[in-house]
Amino acid sequence: MNSSKVAKVSFKEQMLQAREDAIVQTANRFLAEKGFEAMTVDEVAAAVGIAKASLYKHFTSKEDLAAAAMLRILKQAQEFVLTLPATDAPLDKLRAVVRWSMRMQLASDMPALPRQNSCLRAALMANPDYLDRLMAFSQLLGGWIESAQQQGVLNPELPATAVLYTLYARACDPVLEFLKAGGQYSDEQIVELVLGTCFDGLRTRAPAK
Amino acid sequence: MNSSKVAKVSFKEQMLQAREDAIVQTANRFLAEKGFEAMTVDEVAAAVGIAKASLYKHFTSKEDLAAAAMLRILKQAQEFVLTLPATDAPLDKLRAVVRWSMRMQLASDMPALPRQNSCLRAALMANPDYLDRLMAFSQLLGGWIESAQQQGVLNPELPATAVLYTLYARACDPVLEFLKAGGQYSDEQIVELVLGTCFDGLRTRAPAK
DNA sequence: GTCTATAGCCAGATAGAC
């Protein structure tokens, strides 16, 4: 008897969690497609198929909802880097992370980074879980960057933070959108094209010695 | 008598034009700092020091106002490229244009490119003057890109449009904002840093033969 | 053309029944 009650509660909680996931996933898509300001809570609720008031039982504000979506994508990024073989070279791991983020963007699953002067940014900076994860993720990538620089494959004259920001920025690079709108290239071609310009630049490479 | 009347009218028109320029310039700054959605017509009017209704005598809508600002920055870009010596190498001219756009961004004078799915974009695409200028500007840069590729200094394997978009995207690269927020580098250092990663990439260059 | 005042609308957030 007791166990059935427990199972029942657990089932309810699972349903609740599943709904919350659906809300965040939907918000994530709208954030990726339209940005925080243009996204409305109404359309998120409508797309999920619930009333707006129900959504507000899960999230206290639009910023709170968007922050949950940003936290979700950050968690996914952390899960992704766990799948990378430890034997891979640091430079290859960095490339893999950028490739992953660009694929997410092309699939409309990557919300754009909030502007410096944005209310969403304020909400994120007030979220310790987000901040902690972002710092841990940045330190992981920062370690790879420094290793690659010591190995001589990544330009050692570049500040590690500048490299880090450059990689982060690929997740919201409008070049992907432009090339996709052109309709001339497949998603994978676009990813490899932009990945190449990111690491090798636009100039012609000197032939390897 | 007639001449004084003409002069008077001309003076009035000049004042009117000056006011309109002030409005567009202010709108341009807010577009650069907050983006189209977050900018309000109220704050533009307040910053200029006029009533909102007066602003609407000059521009029929918020989109119209923003389009005027986008047209203005495009005209400035066209004026800038006219100052480049014809004797400069194409690659140097491209570099100069990107440097100019990044300086404008750091000075909060460069409005962000509108998203593909934005009402501002629709207004711009409906503006023949803007479209014509954008096409002319793109063809000018496109010519320089192809020349640089034929000279072998710009990677000939990259599609010219991909190069063009990559250069355009530097004007709204969040990396500049991030590095500026860090407070560790001067604006000029940031510009040269990002210019370097754009053309030469993140990887270590093979030593020149 | 400039102003004050306001219309009209829309989106974020809430009240209260079930």
Add this chain to the structure above:
DNA sequence: GTCTATCTGGCTATAGAC
């Protein structure tokens, strides 16, 4: 917790006097 219905504030845009 979910819903319908509503409040509230802010923003675009306009009316009308001067």
